Amino acid sequence: MGKLDGKVALVTGATSGIGEVTARLFAAEGATVVVSGRNVERGSTIADDIARQGGTAMFVKADVCKTEDVQAMVRATVDTYGGLHVLFNNAGISGDTAPTTECTEENWDAVVDTSLKGTFLGMKYGIPAMLKTGGGSIINNSSNSGVVGFPGLPAYSAAKGGIVILTKTTALECAKQGIRVNVICAGTVVTPMVRQFMASNEGMQQYLESRTPMGRLGTPEEFAQLALFLASDDSAWCTGASHILDGGMLAV
Amino acid sequence: MGMLDNKVAVITGAGSGMGKVASIRFAREGAKIVVADVSGAEEETVGEIRDLGGDAVAAHVDVTQEADIKSMIDVALSNFGRLDVLYNNAGILGEASIAECSAELFDQVVAVNLKGVFLGVKYGIPAMLETGGGSIINTSSIAGFQGIPGTVAYCAAKAGVILVTKTAALEYATQNIRVNAICPGAVWTGMTIRIYGDTEMGQKEASAAQPTGRVAKPEEIASVALFLASDASSYVTGTAIPVDGAWTAGIALPVYDE
Numbered sequence A: 001m002g003k004l005d006g007k008v009a010l011v012t013g014a015t016s017g018i019g020e021v022t023a024r025l026f027a028a029e030g031a032t033v034v035v036s037g038r039n040v041e042r043g044s045t046i047a048d049d050i051a052r053q054g055g056t057a058m059f060v061k062a063d064v065c066k067t068e069d070v071q072a073m074v075r076a077t078v079d080t081y082g083g084l085h086v087l088f089n090n091a092g093i094s095g096d097t098a099p100t101t102e103c104t105e106e107n108w109d110a111v112v113d114t115s116l117k118g119t120f121l122g123m124k125y126g127i128p129a130m131l132k133t134g135g136g137s138i139i140n141n142s143s144n145s146g147v148v149g150f151p152g153l154p155a156y157s158a159a160k161g162g163i164v165i166l167t168k169t170t171a172l173e174c175a176k177q178g179i180r181v182n183v184i185c186a187g188t189v190v191t192p193m194v195r196q197f198m199a200s201n202e203g204m205q206q207y208l209e210s211r212t213p214m215g216r217l218g219t220p221e222e223f224a225q226l227a228l229f230l231a232s233d234d235s236a237w238c239t240g241a242s243h244i245l246d247g248g249m250l251a252v
Numbered sequence B: 001m002g003m004l005d006n007k008v009a010v011i012t013g014a015g016s017g018m019g020k021v022a023s024i025r026f027a028r029e030g031a032k033i034v035v036a037d038v039s040g041a042e043e044e045t046v047g048e049i050r051d052l053g054g055d056a057v058a059a060h061v062d063v064t065q066e067a068d069i070k071s072m073i074d075v076a077l078s079n080f081g082r083l084d085v086l087y088n089n090a091g092i093l094g095e096a097s098i099a100e101c102s103a104e105l106f107d108q109v110v111a112v113n114l115k116g117v118f119l120g121v122k123y124g125i126p127a128m129l130e131t132g133g134g135s136i137i138n139t140s141s142i143a144g145f146q147g148i149p150g151t152v153a154y155c156a157a158k159a160g161v162i163l164v165t166k167t168a169a170l171e172y173a174t175q176n177i178r179v180n181a182i183c184p185g186a187v188w189t190g191m192t193i194r195i196y197g198d199t200e201m202g203q204k205e206a207s208a209a210q211p212t213g214r215v216a217k218p219e220e221i222a223s224v225a226l227f228l229a230s231d232a233s234s235y236v237t238g239t240a241i242p243v244d245g246a247w248t249a250g251i252a253l254p255v256y257d258e
Ligand SMILES: NC(=O)c1ccc[n+]([C@@H]2O[C@H](COP(=O)([O-])OP(=O)(O)OC[C@H]3O[C@@H](n4cnc5c(N)ncnc54)[C@H](OP(=O)(O)O)[C@@H]3O)[C@@H](O)[C@H]2O)c1
Pocket: A012, A013, A014, A015, A016, A017, A018, A019, A036, A037, A038, A039, A040, A062, A063, A064, A065, A090, A091, A092, A093, A094, A114, A115, A141, A142, A143, A144, A185, A186, A187, A188, A189, A190, A191, A192, A193, A194
């Protein structure tokens, strides 16, 4: 018996990193999973792989910055699987590393549109589908840098901070309607995005490890376990809350 | 296969409310339980766990007494040989405004809610270290985040619990001991029932103030404690998790009330 038996879960940014690992875990726990992202090749491979292992999954191509894509993504989910119970708004990019004065407008727009507007669009079109299904759980992906400042990532921090308050606002709007909305604020999780960030900033890995009380970085599997908890009925009284997953970084 | 197979858990305040429900849930997930309470109801919880085929022992413990806490940890070690999970849940409300709160009442509320947690952490950790680490869960409250008129000592103590939690998490972060706090909102258990009265009317009144329009069942707190107790939360430490149906998320405007 899985923790998500009978549920339909939609994961954005599921073609890599945290999203991929979480989509796989949701499927292993019994959910029917929609793998979404822009990269058709990786997305299809992941969905096929889940199906090969006995799960049910399909890939739906969508750019979360685009209204029509998000609408179509939700529609495809409901048309194919009959409803929507779990929405994980995970797609995000870290953008360029540069202080506020050097952050280009293009970088700002790309980062904010993907993370913050993408999360907004996901909820805007996901919630009506969830209401028709009888309620559900939304998990948004912020970051440690949505809670404290992160020099060199002004757009990322602003977008992630915005996601925290957007989560609380939407949670209050939906509190009586059987939809829970929570946000995960993770420290450093070793994924392709982070590997690239560490590779292009010398000494960054050692620095991040030294700033993490546990002395190690997190894994996408550990992230997926928290997302699973928030997706499942075990978190039935959790809504409007930030869930920190950072090896103790913010306890300081 | 349970989420806590082969683990040993000590739970304080386990004779009633959330502590009792968590004891039963943890036992269902495979843990052996030390049921600690001062009320005498601990034997009853143990009986219910055994009826389910679980393994548990009772410990008569006043969490304000250092000797009691030491012997509570010893009960875990002597009966089950190890300690993996410690859930410091015992608490009292001690309602009183600042003007009405006597120095004695303040001391008593702080002794149970805050010093009790400190003592648990202090004596639980060495036992956990012997077998390679463990997970500690402390019960704070939304009263640890925000002031609530009429409960000055409680708020002070519960806020303190969050910082004991973070300090302990940092001190033992590299030794595989995780420490987290749960901050429940309104849960329909002993404490809330005593305030509102164990009637439909009382529950309605308590529910009306909630963004969700309802109060929580103790099972809904136990399931969060279970996540924190289990290895599924292996990178979660030093956190204070609101489990409050959006009580502290912001200002719930009536516009969106159906
Ligand atoms: N890794 C960490 O330490 C960490 C910490 C805190 C928070 N996070 C957050 O976790 C999320 C996932 O990060 P990750 O580390 O797993 O990164 P990743 O491996 O780079 O994955 C990012 C995913 O987002 C998708 N994506 C990017 N732009 C998109 C768009 N416009 N539309 C749809 N999908 C888009 C990508 O898919 P396509 O390329 O196929 O579109 C990819 O699947 C991000 O929101 C990130 O900010 C990560």
